[in-house]
Amino acid sequence: MTPLKLIFMGTPDFAAHALKALVEAGHDIVAVYSQPPRPAGRGHSLRKSPVQLLAEEYDYRVHTPEHLKTPDVQAEFAAYKADAAVVAAFGLILPQAILDAPRLGCLNIHASLLPRWRGAAPIQRAILAGDETTGISIMRMEAGLDTGPVLLEDRIEIERKETAGELHDRLALIGARAIVEALDDYAHGRITPRPQPHEGVTYAAKISSGEARLYWDRTAVDLERAIRAFSPVPGAWALLPSGERLKVLAAEIEPVHDAAGHQPGDILDDRLTVLCGEDALRPTLIQREGKKAMPSAALLRGLVLKKGDRLS
Structure with a gap:
């Protein structure tokens, strides 16, 4: 050379x-x-x-x-x-x-x-x-x-x-x-x-923080791609019932066969599974404001989120 x-x-x-x-x-x-x-x-x-x-x-x-x-x-x-x-x-x-x-x-x-x-x-x-x-x-x-x-x-x-x-x-x-x-x-x-x-x-086009918001009426496939695309920055995010921003850094797609009585954004179980426009997502790695990233199980030990609560 x-x-x-x-x-x-x-x-x-x-x-x-x-x-x-x-x-x-x-x-x-x-x-x-x-x-x-x-x-x-x-x-x-x-x-x-x-x-x-x-x-x-x-x-x-x-x-x-x-x-x-x-x-x-x-x-x-x-x-x-x-x-x-x-x-x-x-x-x-x-x-x-x-x-x-x-x-x-x-x-x-x-x-x-x-x-x-x-x-x-x-x-x-x-x-x-x-x-x-x-x-x-x-x-x-x-x-x-x-x-x-x-x-x-x-x-x-x-x-x-x-x-x-x-x-x-x-x-x-x-x-x-x-x-x-x-x-x-x-x-x-x-x-x-x-x-x-x-x-x-x-x-x-350049990615904006606003684009990284998770809109739960979209399909779980689309949202899972968004989570991976925005990880680690800016981080896909949604709002907890309290209004606190929650970043979702990894998630699994969960098939849903019967979601009667629920709307997209609703939490379906005690594992933080969230209903989407099609199927559902179960966040596995999350980050609260001012905190380090943690498994969702760790979040649920310190924050009460029950079936029927909604992420927005």
């Missing part, structure tokens, strides 16, 4: 795996770009991103611009004369001047099989939709939202009870391996970027 001069652009843990893989592969990381430190935790103190923290361990120069629109920022980027920029969950729009600066362009690690699930939340959207497969696409970026030609794909099956957090971790490792392979092949002319088809385009 021929070492390349690379600029790395990323922010969360997903991207940090890729940065580590590129370093271990022997590439010359001339600069790292990441989102600025953001307030986090109860004290709202500024917290550096996982990519920035890792880059500082390697003693790389780190840039944390609010945007990349100004001529001076773009000139600084171009001055590195990088062979390529590797982008993974960076979180900022790349202007055309940035896309054009590296010799081989900007290559993005995207957590879906493009053109399915272009956009911000491909992992969660794949689970919500009940997709059986997903994967990693290494794409040469262009001005459109995840519209660029694909260099390499790595397809995997989504496991039956897999959460977004678990799938994220698997795809992060696959993406790290794939970008090393794709860079080497692309730099040596062994692969040609393949334009994305016009058919099958879907968009993965």
